[in-house]
Amino acid sequence: MLPKINTKDTIIAPATPSGSGALGIIRISGDKAIETVNSFFKGKDLSVQQGYTIHYGKILDENKEVIDEVLITLFRAPKSYTGEDLIEISCHGSRYIINEIIRLFLRNGIEMAQPGDFTMRAFLNGKMDLSQAEAVADLIASKTKITHDIALNQLKGGFSSEIKKLREKLVDFASLIELELDFSEEDVQFADRTQLAVLINEIQNIIHELLESYKYGNVLKNGVPTVIVGRPNAGKSTLLNALLNDERAIVSEIEGTTRDTIEEEFNINGIIFRFIDTAGIRDSKDTIEKI
Numbered sequence: 001m002l003p004k005i006n007t008k009d010t011i012i013a014p015a016t017p018s019g020s021g022a023l024g025i026i027r028i029s030g031d032k033a034i035e036t037v038n039s040f041f042k043g044k045d046l047s048v049q050q051g052y053t054i055h056y057g058k059i060l061d062e063n064k065e066v067i068d069e070v071l072i073t074l075f076r077a078p079k080s081y082t083g084e085d086l087i088e089i090s091c092h093g094s095r096y097i098i099n100e101i102i103r104l105f106l107r108n109g110i111e112m113a114q115p116g117d118f119t120m121r122a123f124l125n126g127k128m129d130l131s132q133a134e135a136v137a138d139l140i141a142s143k144t145k146i147t148h149d150i151a152l153n154q155l156k157g158g159f160s161s162e163i164k165k166l167r168e169k170l171v172d173f174a175s176l177i178e179l180e181l182d183f184s185e186e187d188v189q190f191a192d193r194t195q196l197a198v199l200i201n202e203i204q205n206i207i208h209e210l211l212e213s214y215k216y217g218n219v220l221k222n223g224v225p226t227v228i229v230g231r232p233n234a235g236k237s238t239l240l241n242a243l244l245n246d247e248r249a250i251v252s253e254i255e256g257t258t259r260d261t262i263e264e265e266f267n268i269n270g271i272i273f274r275f276i277d278t279a280g281i282r283d284s285k286d287t288i289e290k291i
Helices: 033-039 095-106 117-124 130-141 145-155 158-182 193-222 236-244
Strands: 011-014 021-029 053-060 066-075 086-093 224-228 262-268 271-277
Touching (some): 011 095, 021 117, 130 145, 130 158, 224 236
Antiparallel strands (some): 021 086, 262 271
16 A cells, blocks of 8 residues: 655755755745745845745744854745745755755644655646656666766656657557447457557567666666686786776785675766676685685
């Protein structure tokens, strides 16, 4: 049974990674986002401001003490990432400041967002479909131009359009089949058998292309595993170090120097290769090597 999804709460989460930096961004989405932030914002009255506007001011706690000087970016529903009223607070990137601002709003009726909550609300509010929601994560995790371009194209609806074309052809095919079944006892032919054969072939081609694109995309996303194998002292670790231009693996004349696998990623023309250095293949009486 699927868990019940509550989208009535207003949620908050940091939008920038953990650690200190020049800036930190905190995102708040939901019906009470603007009202709650406005209660602790010393600056313009956010309740009367238009969407797609930025406002300078200060965030004050319950005791009217300044937590930080901030910029408030205001989005009004439905023209936001989540389709709800949404606030982005740009503050200084101190973990203390970010945590204090989050704690302030948690004490005042805002709920902590779980991973993926903002994108889930975007999907539920019709801002994107499932393939585009997946593309958001892929775009954030992209390491090369190729993976970036694929994720961006999927986010723009490239994959969705292919699925839409396939669905339209399947509906056409099902309609012809149902028509034939309804009048199977009549001496009437509503569908050309040749056209049906062509349609089935087109559907098979689209499905094949989608399957192949998944395999290709999966390799680009996760990298090509490339194992370096051979006998002891054949130069496997030396080759790994030469490829990486770094002394990543220990190299010596003693056989069995490498015992555990050593894995490193390397970008070749926009494709990630996962080079895996392994221990030399040999018969050994060493108890550790036999494990």
